[in-house]
Amino acid sequence: MTTVIAPVATLLPVFAPAESLLDTGGTVVSLLLKIAFITVMFLVVPLVGGYLEHKGMARLQNRRGPVEAGPAGSLQLVADGIKFIQKEDIIPGAADRKVFAMAPAIGLVATLLSFAVIPLAPGLFALDLELGLFYVLAISSVGVLGIMMAGWASANKFSLIGGLRAAAQLIAYELPLILVAVAVALQAGTLSLVGIVEAQQSSELFGTGISMWYVFPQALGFGIFFLAALAELSRPPFDMPIGDSELVFGYITEYSGIKFAMFLLTEYAGMILMSGLTVVLFLGGWQPLPGLDLPDGALGVLLGAGVTLGKIMLLVFVMIWVRVAYPRLREDQLQRISWTVLVPLSLVNLAVVAVGKVVAG
Amino acid sequence: MTLGGQYGTVAVMLVFGAVLYAIIMLLNRLMRPSVPSPLKLSTYECGVEAVGSGWSQMNIRYYVFAFLFVIFDVEAIFLFPWAVIFNDLGPTTTPSALYALVAMFLFIGTLLEGLAYAWRKGVLRWD
Numbered sequence: 001m002t003t004v005i006a007p008v009a010t011l012l013p014v015f016a017p018a019e020s021l022l023d024t025g026g027t028v029v030s031l032l033l034k035i036a037f038i039t040v041m042f043l044v045v046p047l048v049g050g051y052l053e054h055k056g057m058a059r060l061q062n063r064r065g066p067v068e069a070g071p072a073g074s075l076q077l078v079a080d081g082i083k084f085i086q087k088e089d090i091i092p093g094a095a096d097r098k099v100f101a102m103a104p105a106i107g108l109v110a111t112l113l114s115f116a117v118i119p120l121a122p123g124l125f126a127l128d129l130e131l132g133l134f135y136v137l138a139i140s141s142v143g144v145l146g147i148m149m150a151g152w153a154s155a156n157k158f159s160l161i162g163g164l165r166a167a168a169q170l171i172a173y174e175l176p177l178i179l180v181a182v183a184v185a186l187q188a189g190t191l192s193l194v195g196i197v198e199a200q201q202s203s204e205l206f207g208t209g210i211s212m213w214y215v216f217p218q219a220l221g222f223g224i225f226f227l228a229a230l231a232e233l234s235r236p237p238f239d240m241p242i243g244d245s246e247l248v249f250g251y252i253t254e255y256s257g258i259k260f261a262m263f264l265l266t267e268y269a270g271m272i273l274m275s276g277l278t279v280v281l282f283l284g285g286w287q288p289l290p291g292l293d294l295p296d297g298a299l300g301v302l303l304g305a306g307v308t309l310g311k312i313m314l315l316v317f318v319m320i321w322v323r324v325a326y327p328r329l330r331e332d333q334l335q336r337i338s339w340t341v342l343v344p345l346s347l348v349n350l351a352v353v354a355v356g357k358v359v360a361g
Numbered sequence: 362m363t364l365g366g367q368y369g370t371v372a373v374m375l376v377f378g379a380v381l382y383a384i385i386m387l388l389n390r391l392m393r394p395s396v397p398s399p400l401k402l403s404t405y406e407c408g409v410e411a412v413g414s415g416w417s418q419m420n421i422r423y424y425v426f427a428f429l430f431v432i433f434d435v436e437a438i439f440l441f442p443w444a445v446i447f448n449d450l451g452p453t454t455t456p457s458a459l460y461a462l463v464a465m466f467l468f469i470g471t472l473l474e475g476l477a478y479a480w481r482k483g484v485l486r487w488d
Binding site for chain 1: 411459
């Protein structure tokens with residue numbers, strides 16, 4: 001085998017990470033800037049998504065939603081946070097105290113770390129890793145550990161069933177997610193998320209000269225990815241792990257106060273993360289329209305960040321819309337859809353992209 | 362970047378995440394009341410007294426799904442490097458793009474056979 005592999009290794013270009021705008025000043029300054037970036041992505045942007053959920057869901061259900069806290073109720077989630085932090089922390093007597101206390105931190109840290117590689121605009125990202133796509137899929141799937149720990153440590157039957165359902169669901173939908181992501185990496189020829197966005201800027205529809213994003217050749221992949229992302233987040237209609245009509249609140253049943261708030265924050269941040277990943281992989285990242293490039297300089301960076309965040313919020317709204325529109329699936333339907341429909345379809349998607357790549361040259 | 366390059370930054374962020382959680386919990390500890398009572402600390406079971414331990418038996422199906430997942434997850438690890446290298450292959454390189462394509466199809470086909478077997482065995486049914 002060595003004789004086959006050796007020439008390939010010489011073919012590979014050396015990866016040079018794109019220059020991040022946050023790499024200014026000394027090591028410490030740029031580190032602080034990067035930490036500030038992921039903190040904003042984790043603590044501030046999800047609040048906007050949460051407000052969108054409050055108001056969007058209310059309007060879709062012919063209600064008004066929050067109106068009291070702040071202008072048009074926009075500070076409702078901040079008020080909730082202030083309330084949560086003053087609440088008593090109840091740990092059930094039967095629970096495994098240490099694991100119970102650690103569980104919310106696992107998902108929180110995993111989601112926080114995943115934001116490091118999501119690019120908002122040219123140069124506006126914390127890290128451009130050569131293995132960016134692999135990194136984000138690997139780190140974000142650590143979160144399931146926190147959910148299992150929460151379900152187990154609560155020593156509550158609802159929590160245990162919820163935790164197991166969550167684990168089974170997350171691993172079942174991890175596969176289509178990964179296989180579709182591989183197809184995108186195959187078309188782009190890189191695993192760096194910045195590289196994938198740049199590859200989309202220069203990609204053309206079947207050599208016709210018409211610019212396109214990967215959502216056009218891989219519409220099937222896009223659909224699978226979005227469905228799998230919904231399931232990964234346990235968002236309705238895939239919310240069996242916390243199905244409140246049967247399991248009270250699943251693995252979060254025994255959690256209250258600030259720890260409950262941490263789970264909630266992680267869920268909203270997860271929505272932003274998965275939407276961001278979808279935007280980067282399929283919807284051209286910071287590009288406003290296919291083939292339309294951003295202006296250079298600071299204006300371009302600002303515009304790019306606005307475009308990316310706008311697309312993210314659009315996808316978050318679709319997630320909310322789906323929540324309002326569709327009833328919950330059953331556990332057996334959920335597993336069947338993943339293993340007998342989505343996994344084979346995502347392999348077909350991968351095969352089509354690979355064959356297309358060989359045929360095109 | 363120093364500090365071990367980019368992954369050094371990831372390590373610092375990991376520490377930051379843990380510290381962030383610790384700070385939030387510390388703030389909560391400073392501001393919260395603590396009035397435990399036996400009833401408050403009992404396991405929640407919709408208002409009735411809990412029967413038996415909360416760590417009850419679970420469905421064996423979950424175990425089989427976990428097995429299936431591990432097989433395909435390992436496959437995915439092999440797919441990522443293949444996907445990146447594939448871009449640089451052509452008709453004239455060694456190995457050729459067609460060779461790499463057929464090799465990967467054989468690999469995925471072997472695994473799909475396993476999935477088909479599990480499917481036929483009724484493992485994927487939930488009843």
